[in-house]
Amino acid sequence: PYRLKVRPPCFAxxxxxxxxxxxxxxxxxxxxxxxxxxxAGELDR
Incomplete structure (x- = not known):
C-alpha cells in the first residue's frame, strides 16, 4: 500500500x-x- 498526497487542480x-x-x-x-x-470544497481540504 502506497500513500499519495493528491492536490486538487483548483488549488494551484x-x-x-x-x-x-x-x-x-x-x-x-x-x-x-x-x-x-x-x-470551495476542494480549497477547504
Missing part, C-alpha cells in the same frame, strides 16, 4: 490568482474569478 489555480490580477483593472477581477471555476 487559486495560488496563481495574484499574478493574474496584477496590472489589470478592478473590473477584470470578477471576470478572472468567474473563469477560474473554483470549487
Amino acid at each position: 489555480i487559486y495560488q496563481s490568482f495574484v499574478e493574474q490580477v496584477t496590472g489589470g483593472q478592478v473590473a477584470d477581477v470578477i471576470a478572472i474569478l468567474g473563469s477560474q471555476n473554483l470549487i
